Amino acid sequence: MFENLKDTITDLAYGAVSYAENALKTSSGQTKKRTAIEFVINRIPVPVPFKPIVAMLLATFIDEAIEKAVTYMNQVKNED
Numbered sequence: 001m002f003e004n005l006k007d008t009i010t011d012l013a014y015g016a017v018s019y020a021e022n023a024l025k026t027s028s029g030q031t032k033k034r035t036a037i038e039f040v041i042n043r044i045p046v047p048v049p050f051k052p053i054v055a056m057l058l059a060t061f062i063d064e065a066i067e068k069a070v071t072y073m074n075q076v077k078n079e080d
Helices: 001-021 029-043 048-057 059-079
Strands: none
Touching: 001 029, 001 059, 029 048, 029 059, 048 059
16 A cells, blocks of 8 residues: 555655745745645545544655655756
């Protein structure tokens, strides 16, 4: 179950980073990261009562997925 969820989280991370960048253009990196994490948690395909539990269990994985997405987005920006 968690493997499919991890794949979904990885995919959501890219959209989350893009969303945070566009929504919070002048905010700090930490604020953008928190917004991206909330974006992912809100869209995890699990019933609402279980979201906090899943978010807690996968907090490190979500954080790493967001960091990888940020790195990728920065690389893409630098290539343009």
